[in-house]
Amino acid sequence: MKLFDVYPLQPIELSYGKGTHVFDTNGNEYLDLYGGHAVISIGHNHPHFNDRISDQLQKIPYYSNSVINKIQVELARELGEQSGYTNHNLFLCNSGAEANDNALKIASFHNKKSRLLAFRNSFHGRTSRTLSVTDNPKYRSPMDEYSNVTFLDLNDTRAVKEELSKGDVCAVIIEGIQGVGGINIPENSFLKSLRQLCTDYDTVLILDEIQSGYGRTGKFFAHQYAGIEADIVTVAKGMGNGFPIAGVLISPKVEAFYGMLGTTFGGNHLASAAGLAVLEVLKEEELIPHAARVGNAWMDDLLSLSGVRAVRGKGLMIGIELYEPIKEIRKKLLEKHKILTGVATNPYILRLLPPLSLQESEAERFISCFEDVL
Numbered sequence: 001m002k003l004f005d006v007y008p009l010q011p012i013e014l015s016y017g018k019g020t021h022v023f024d025t026n027g028n029e030y031l032d033l034y035g036g037h038a039v040i041s042i043g044h045n046h047p048h049f050n051d052r053i054s055d056q057l058q059k060i061p062y063y064s065n066s067v068i069n070k071i072q073v074e075l076a077r078e079l080g081e082q083s084g085y086t087n088h089n090l091f092l093c094n095s096g097a098e099a100n101d102n103a104l105k106i107a108s109f110h111n112k113k114s115r116l117l118a119f120r121n122s123f124h125g126r127t128s129r130t131l132s133v134t135d136n137p138k139y140r141s142p143m144d145e146y147s148n149v150t151f152l153d154l155n156d157t158r159a160v161k162e163e164l165s166k167g168d169v170c171a172v173i174i175e176g177i178q179g180v181g182g183i184n185i186p187e188n189s190f191l192k193s194l195r196q197l198c199t200d201y202d203t204v205l206i207l208d209e210i211q212s213g214y215g216r217t218g219k220f221f222a223h224q225y226a227g228i229e230a231d232i233v234t235v236a237k238g239m240g241n242g243f244p245i246a247g248v249l250i251s252p253k254v255e256a257f258y259g260m261l262g263t264t265f266g267g268n269h270l271a272s273a274a275g276l277a278v279l280e281v282l283k284e285e286e287l288i289p290h291a292a293r294v295g296n297a298w299m300d301d302l303l304s305l306s307g308v309r310a311v312r313g314k315g316l317m318i319g320i321e322l323y324e325p326i327k328e329i330r331k332k333l334l335e336k337h338k339i340l341t342g343v344a345t346n347p348y349i350l351r352l353l354p355p356l357s358l359q360e361s362e363a364e365r366f367i368s369c370f371e372d373v374l
């Protein structure tokens, strides 16, 4: 059997990772400014993360959600405390798409409506329902076309109001910062209006923080820059530092009932131990304020480079827009300077999503290498 060929691959095979670096099978060392797609939050091969997982592996790695699991309870408590969402409830699952799929379903269970609002350039996952709110027709099969979704421009408060005032909108789903779409930041004033409008029209506000959450932007969640609270927040990626785990943070006003949601693997003992280890390291190493400090200074330096058209982002979620497509530049960064970077659907944007432990010296190294390839 061969692999189903859906991924264009970079020509390297990795054998080892440590902190902000990965090593290939030929012994080459790479600076990882991609973080395996914003997943590596606390760094590769973190000793505390490894110890917690190994320890749990020796005890009981898995049992289903039919028994008491105190690690889940502890994870929920710690996540509530660190994120400020202390009163929300947590449902654990396995991937970002699954978290968003559940979030949409929870919203519809709650207010019994079914129409959805999403935004142009959005990405919310690859399940059929999450594709319906993802603004990329290329990803959708005929089966994934739903008639009850309306796409609006980001930051267009007037259009949101017009749609919500019809009274039939179940939920609005929005990324804290659009990642795949090219690092597009919703304005604080827009998020504030969105919050108010959702309250006014009995619409559930879902913040997809799968890429922009878990401290990446220098706050636990990107939408917290706007000082708002969402009804539902979805998390994945950095939550497990590579271990598959995701979650849905649900407002206490949503009532749960047995049978409403379910999953075989979600929140199992090993996954919960991994999730808890990540939160412990984020706190212990103060990685969130670190990400804000390093990332914001880095963006100023990046903006001063000639050849750079714009720099957008917050903390360590950064998009660099060039005057030319980034393909060749990205290739040279990899081949000549051994630096891994990310792309976006916009071919002019290079995405930087490094581990939150990135050091200033590493950010500076990128500046000189980037200047060289530019």
Ligand SMILES: Cc1ncc(COP(=O)(O)O)c(C=O)c1O
Residues within 6 Å of the ligand: 095, 096, 097, 098, 100, 123, 124, 125, 126, 175, 179, 180, 208, 209, 210, 211, 212, 236, 237
């Ligand atoms: C904002 C956002 N939502 C959802 C997803 C889907 O997550 P997953 O690939 O874990 O299903 C992604 C993945 O890139 C994402 O960036």
